[in-house]
Amino acid sequence: AQTVTQSQPEMSVQEAETVTLSCTYDTSESDYYLFWYKQPPSRQMILVIRQEAYKQQNATENRFSVNFQKAAKSFSLKISDSQLGDAAMYFCAYRMYSGGGADGLTFGKGTHLIIQP
Amino acid sequence: DAGITQSPRHKVTETGTPVTLRCHQTENHRYMYWYRQDPGHGLRLIHYSYGVKDTDKGEVSDGYSVSRSKTEDFLLTLESATSSQTSVYFCAISARQEGTDGYTFGSGTRLTVV
Numbered sequence: 001a002q003t004v005t006q007s008q009p010e011m012s013v014q015e016a017e018t019v020t021l022s023c024t025y026d027t028s029e030s031d032y033y034l035f036w037y038k039q040p041p042s043r044q045m046i047l048v049i050r051q052e053a054y055k056q057q058n059a060t061e062n063r064f065s066v067n068f069q070k071a072a073k074s075f076s077l078k079i080s081d082s083q084l085g086d087a088a089m090y091f092c093a094y095r096m097y098s099g100g101g102a103d104g105l106t107f108g109k110g111t112h113l114i115i116q117p
Numbered sequence: 118d119a120g121i122t123q124s125p126r127h128k129v130t131e132t133g134t135p136v137t138l139r140c141h142q143t144e145n146h147r148y149m150y151w152y153r154q155d156p157g158h159g160l161r162l163i164h165y166s167y168g169v170k171d172t173d174k175g176e177v178s179d180g181y182s183v184s185r186s187k188t189e190d191f192l193l194t195l196e197s198a199t200s201s202q203t204s205v206y207f208c209a210i211s212a213r214q215e216g217t218d219g220y221t222f223g224s225g226t227r228l229t230v231v
Contacts, residue, residue: 004159035219045207045222091159095219104150104175105209105220107159 002027004094006108013082014116020067021077021111023092029053032096034068034075035105039089048090051075079113087115120144123208123223130230136195138226140208142188148211149191150220151175151183153204160207166191198230 003026013019025034036048051059051068058066063080079086092108121142130136140149148167152160162175164183172183180202182194195202205227209220 006159037219043205043225045209045220047219050219104162104165105160107161109157109159 002029002032002094002096002106004092004106004108006090006092006111008111009109010112010114012114012116013079015082015084017082018078018080019082019113021079021090021092021113023075023077023108025073025075025092025094025106027073027094029096032094034066035093035095036064036066036075036077037091037093037107038086039091039110040085040087045091049077082115084115084117086113088113121208121210121221121223123206123226125226126224127227128229130198130228132199132230133197136198136228138193138206138208138228140191140193140223142191142210144210144212144221145188146210146212146221147188148213149185150209150211151181151191151193152207152209153177153202154207154225155204163193163206195228198228200230202228203230204228 005024032053034051038046038048049059049061049064058068065078067076089110091110093105095105124139150165151163154160161177163181166172166185184192205225207225208223211220
């Protein structure tokens with residue numbers, strides 16, 4: 001079974017600075033998808049960014065970018081120019097490429113990001 | 118989130134009582150999922166459905182059952198609620214089983230078993 005590990009339970013960053021959240025995963029598959037979700041205090045799960053494992057180019061979405069290292073099975077999220085609205089729980093998630101039965105999305109335990117004004 | 122609603126949003130129930138949570142979607146998506154979220158555990162898959170009357174177990178299915186009689190509705194039932202089932206429950210939908218679409222999540226149901 002796949003596992004996703006987020007080793008930082010909590011991170012703190014000054015407003016306007018850059019922060020990187022770590023995520024590693026374990027899989028025997030060669031094709032898969034990776035995601036970062038944001039969960040603000042409202043509890044809503046919001047998709048931040050996504051990456052296909054067969055694409056070498058790192059995904060970017062405005063101030064959010066990833067560093068995808070397939071050989072190291074690492075998928076970190078970089079948030080540039082941090083804003084107060086970025087404060088939230090961030091979850092890394094893995095999805096198999098196809099089929100997989102009950103696998104669905106496998107989530108890490110989350111990183112609580114605090115933005116210091 | 119637009120297109121997916123969960124009810125109720127909050128519920129307090131007593132140990133030993135049955136509880137049903139509802140997930141309703143208007144997106145006509147084939148795949149529907151139930152997750153529970155607990156501190157220190159992230160989100161864990163309880164059950165999922167890949168079509169009407171087609172369901173399967175996830176990682177933490179013990180004590181839960183599901184039903185899907187219509188495309189738009191996916192029900193999660195706790196047959197006899199226990200305190201360990203106090204959690205926030207999320208429903209999610211997906212149009213495809215693969216791809217980078219990710220999932221669309223409902224707003225969650227906070228269930229407290231006393």
